[in-house]
Amino acid sequence: xxxxxxxxxxxxxxxxxxxxxxxxxxxxxxxxxxxxxxxxxxxxxxxxxxxxxxxxxxxxxxxxxxxxxxxxxxxxxxxxxxxxxxxxxxxxxxxxxxxxxxxxxxxxxxxxxxxxxxxxxxxxxxxxxxxxxxxxxxxxxxxxxxxxxxxxxxxxxxxxxxxxxxxxxxxxxxxxxxxxxxxxxxxxxxxxxxxxxxxxxxxxxxxxxxxxxxxxxxxxxxxxxxxxxxxxxxxxxxxxxxxxxxxxxxxxxxxxxxxxxxxxxxxxxxxxxxxxxxxxxxxxxxxxxxxxxxxxxxxxxxxxxx
Amino acid sequence: xxxxxxxxxxxxxxxxxxxxxxxxxxxxxxxxxxxxxxxxxxxxxxxxxxxxxxxxxxxxxxxxxxxxxxxxxxxxxxxxxxxxxxxxxxxxxxxxxxxxxxxxxxxxxxxxxxxxxxxxxxxxxxxxxxxxxxxxxxxxxxxxxxxxxxxxxxxxxxxxxxxxxxxxxxxxxxxxxxxxxxxxxxxxxxxxxxxxxxxxxxxxxxxxxxxxxxxxxxxxxxxxxxxxxxxxxxxxxxxxxxxxxxxxxxxxxxxxxxxxxxxxxxxxxxxxxxxxxxxxxxxxxxxxxxxxxxxxxxxxxxxxxxxxxxxxxxxxxxxxxxxxxxxxxxxxxxxxxxxxxxxxxxxxxxxxxxxxxxxxxxxxxxxxxxxxxxxxxxxxxxxxxxxxxxxxx
Numbered sequence: 001x002x003x004x005x006x007x008x009x010x011x012x013x014x015x016x017x018x019x020x021x022x023x024x025x026x027x028x029x030x031x032x033x034x035x036x037x038x039x040x041x042x043x044x045x046x047x048x049x050x051x052x053x054x055x056x057x058x059x060x061x062x063x064x065x066x067x068x069x070x071x072x073x074x075x076x077x078x079x080x081x082x083x084x085x086x087x088x089x090x091x092x093x094x095x096x097x098x099x100x101x102x103x104x105x106x107x108x109x110x111x112x113x114x115x116x117x118x119x120x121x122x123x124x125x126x127x128x129x130x131x132x133x134x135x136x137x138x139x140x141x142x143x144x145x146x147x148x149x150x151x152x153x154x155x156x157x158x159x160x161x162x163x164x165x166x167x168x169x170x171x172x173x174x175x176x177x178x179x180x181x182x183x184x185x186x187x188x189x190x191x192x193x194x195x196x197x198x199x200x201x202x203x204x205x206x207x208x209x210x211x212x213x214x215x216x217x218x219x220x221x222x223x224x225x226x227x228x229x230x231x232x233x234x235x236x237x238x239x240x241x242x243x244x245x246x247x248x249x250x251x252x253x254x255x256x257x258x259x260x261x262x263x264x265x266x267x268x269x270x271x272x273x274x275x276x277x278x279x280x281x282x283x284x285x286x287x288x289x290x291x292x293x294x295x296x297x298x299x300x301x302x303x304x305x306x
Numbered sequence: 307x308x309x310x311x312x313x314x315x316x317x318x319x320x321x322x323x324x325x326x327x328x329x330x331x332x333x334x335x336x337x338x339x340x341x342x343x344x345x346x347x348x349x350x351x352x353x354x355x356x357x358x359x360x361x362x363x364x365x366x367x368x369x370x371x372x373x374x375x376x377x378x379x380x381x382x383x384x385x386x387x388x389x390x391x392x393x394x395x396x397x398x399x400x401x402x403x404x405x406x407x408x409x410x411x412x413x414x415x416x417x418x419x420x421x422x423x424x425x426x427x428x429x430x431x432x433x434x435x436x437x438x439x440x441x442x443x444x445x446x447x448x449x450x451x452x453x454x455x456x457x458x459x460x461x462x463x464x465x466x467x468x469x470x471x472x473x474x475x476x477x478x479x480x481x482x483x484x485x486x487x488x489x490x491x492x493x494x495x496x497x498x499x500x501x502x503x504x505x506x507x508x509x510x511x512x513x514x515x516x517x518x519x520x521x522x523x524x525x526x527x528x529x530x531x532x533x534x535x536x537x538x539x540x541x542x543x544x545x546x547x548x549x550x551x552x553x554x555x556x557x558x559x560x561x562x563x564x565x566x567x568x569x570x571x572x573x574x575x576x577x578x579x580x581x582x583x584x585x586x587x588x589x590x591x592x593x594x595x596x597x598x599x600x601x602x603x604x605x606x607x608x609x610x611x612x613x614x615x616x617x618x619x620x621x622x623x624x625x626x627x628x629x630x631x632x633x634x635x636x637x638x639x640x641x642x643x644x645x646x647x648x649x650x651x652x653x654x655x656x657x658x659x660x661x662x663x664x665x666x667x668x669x670x671x672x673x674x675x676x677x678x679x680x681x682x683x684x685x686x687x688x689x690x691x692x693x694x695x696x697x698x699x
Contacts, residue, residue, distance in 0.1 A: 259513040278503075
């Protein structure tokens with residue numbers, strides 16, 4: 001394992017991390033502010049990917065496709081919040097889990113009816129299709145660099161939004177004490193709807209960015225949702241800062257384990273066994289990481305209501 | 307007097323019963339239980355199987371072997387327990403004569419015990435697990451598609467004949483993944499520089515692709531079914547590896563159901579399968595044209611396998627003269643495989659798995675710009691699976 005390869009794997013870990021952050025930020029905002037567990041968050045990821053895959057070829061531009069898909073996904077999110085989720089805020093978490101699980105099934109079938117059962121194709125924009133040699137001798141996919149850029153930009157945007165704007169102040173206030181916020185004359189209902197729309201748009205952005213590298217298919221939201229929950233549990237429920245830390249940690253740990261474990265195990269056992277065991281251990285890594293973090297800090301790294 | 311009339315009545319009734327049995331068989335129907343995956347991520351394959359089977363029934367005028375055909379559909383959601391519930395219901399309530407449709411090997415294994423108990427035949431249009439080909443081979447199971455190892459073995463043979471010295475093998479970390487790479491290694495005798503297993507359902511292969519680049523092999527073999535394959539091949543191209551390292555795979559990773567989603571990244575990839583849309587015989591031409599006309603898309607291997615399954619059942623029902631209750635006769639009729647398979651030569655081995663040719667195919671664009679496969683050669687002729695010797699039946 002040489003240094004260049006290690007640097008490349010570091011970039012891969014960072015890329016996976018920021019991708020997970022886009023998902024985790026929205027999920028944890030909704031949880032932190034509305035105390036709402038939304039399993040259907042992955043559905044907005046899927047809808048974002050499908051909408052982008054539909055509009056990008058129509059408009060002949062990936063960027064324009066994303067710009068059309070995001071507001072549509074946000075509107076879908078707000079509609080779902082107003083129609084289905086609003087009644088669930090005062091219910092127990094288990095009721096929310098059941099109801100939003102139903103929404104997953106609903107969205108999967110809806111997407112299948114609209115777009116059909118076969119996966120559909122989404123290509124990266126031509127100018128990001130190739131590779132860039134940022135480190136001499138290591139060609140790196142340009143589109144993955146773009147994902148890193150977009151993810152870090154969104155992290156910056158969320159930081160400014162939450163700490164520097166009036167909306168951010170209301171969001172933080174809503175997370176701490178929603179009755180008081182309502183008593184001060186703020187329309188809490190509308191604030192919740194807006195936050196939910198923002199969460200949906202972030203998930204849709206993750207889906208749109210994932211489309212060119214992954215299969216755009218029914219159910220694509222579920223596999224990423226599990227990782228996202230690991231991220232927010234590690235980071236601390238309800239904290240955007242925790243989501244960023246957790247996402248980068250999970251992205252890096254997962255990538256490094258997959259890259260290094262089989263090689264390390266080959267040093268102590270025959271290759272055929274090492275490869276199988278390395279793969280099994282690598283897929284457990286993030287759960288071991290989660291267990292370790294929770295043993296050390298039971299409420300996650302940066303709990304929102306410490 | 308009374309006793310005489312009773313005797314007459316009994317004779318009459320017995321005579322009627324004798325007469326009625328063949329009569330009802332003549333005007334009877336064939337009930338087919340179509341249990342397949344119609345929802346969720348794996349639904350593309352199940353829908354192709356359902357549509358391929360339905361097309362064959364349409365071509366046969368809605369009959370199987372001269373009897374009216376009724377298909378009862380069920381969505382297994384890719385879950386073994388649901389598949390088993392559906393099978394039990396179809397056997398007990400709907401009284402189906404045969405069950406078909408199953409895509410996934412673990413589901414096929416889950417169904418087999420209760421179908422065997424009920425003495426209902428299972429014609430697999432796809433799943434062909436090694437268990438059912440070897441020690442657990444079953445008189446009520448017929449694998450119409452392939453034994454799971456077949457396509458992998460064929461590509462192992464092709465890589466060997468291409469003079470590949472250092473090969474890199476990748477598959478998901480589950481039984482079918484390990485079987486796949488075992489199948490490749492059964493015929494590929496060069497050095498395996500990397501044998502990488504990844505998590506099932508893994509989305510991102512960046513870390514593995516970086517390792518692959520560093521290993522610099524002469525060729526890479528992947529077995530990634532469904533969305534995993536789409537992800538891998540797209541990312542393989544984006545990492546700039548396409549054209550540098552030759553990519554090989556089984557036909558089901560490069561089938562017409564997933565090619566549109568992979569896009570041009572699949573162009574030129576060599577893969578192996580027992581069927582291809584350009585196999586030149588009248589029945590295959592009819593199938594390909596009919597499928598496109600009916601569903602406005604190119605047929606996949608799964609659709610082809612299901613079409614053949616219906617043709618096989620048609621031939622078997624005809625051969626028994628419609629007497630579906632005679633299980634031994636029906637088994638013998640199925641075993642005879644007296645039908646014109648769209649894949650060309652086809653016959654059953656002693657373990658009820660096919661003996662058939664495997665072709666080398668290349669992904670190309672057709673005259674309408676759609677991605678599809680064309681045959682570039684024959685890897686195996688009359689290939690049988692290696693498990694048949696273990697089957698006692």
